[in-house]
Amino acid sequence: MGSIAKKGLNQYLMQLQQHPLRTKAITAGTIAGLSDIVSQKLTGIQKLQLKRILLKVIFGVAYRGPFGHYLYIILDKIFKGKRDTKTVAKKVLLEQVTFSPWNNLVFMVYLGLVVEGRPWVHVKAKIKKDYPTIQYTSWTFWPVIGWINHRYVPLQFRVILQSLVAFCWGIFLNLRARSIVLPKPK
Template identity: 30%
Template sequence: MFERVKFAWRTYQMLMIKHPWKLQILTSGGLVGLSDIVSQQLVERRGLTNHNLKRTAKMATVGLIYVGPVLGVWYRLLDRLVVGQSKTAAFKKMLFDQLAVAPCFLAGFIAVTGFLGGLSREKIWLKFQKIWPAAQLLNFYFIPLEHRLAVVQLVALMWNTYLSWMANKT
């Protein structure tokens, strides 16, 4: 089992070197889709027979066309704006992220999922929430740029589960 995990990680690392942008986008789409599966199965307790595959596909699409590209570009830009790996640099990145981008990103996420789900502007507006700065502080301090998108999506699995639930709540 451990050898398979090591092989999968080595393969992921190799693909990250060869196709970093594509892999980050695919990883993001897959993890946002996984978040919807967790939301439907563990939070909403729908069961496999009542699982909404269309909704999961919609959420994975949001990860592919919105979450991955937007955050991938943002993290690259942020690394140019705030150079370094120190605690101070990580703190500055977290502040930029939480004060400048997180509210806009979250608004976009809720708007895109709401739009794809057929919600009115009024219903979309009611779904806005805050994002977690502590996870981003750790992400910017400990994680290399090429892995930040994947790590933030892994850390955000529960957050995205919550967002999936909120975005699709009637």
């Protein structure tokens, strides 16, 4: 690893140890912003919408990072930090039947009301139409990530892995929320 990259990684790990909540929040915000940049490009937006990117960064910093930080701490306390197969299955199940539906709903509301500025009646209709499909898709995707996270990833890195995977999930949600279908490759 190059000297600059190694120093950057060491500095990041030090910040993660000294200021875990802040570091995870900033990381989640940065990744959310990058995810939105990719989403905008995939939907054909020529000029990046900076306000939209900033609002996604704020969502990551103010909600996603802190929520994940405390979620994983609470789950580890409930299950006493165990990583055996049965305990991990319980953690994943609990996460998927409670936190997953909540997070998808919060994201759809935030995207519709705050980011896109739609009236509540339109956001509500969009949620009614798309939420079941989004949640079903979530349940086919996130349990695998949850399993890996709870079984193999140390507590301090779980939000980071979740944020990196959420990069792709955020693109999916953005495309789904905008009801844009990508053209099929020829």
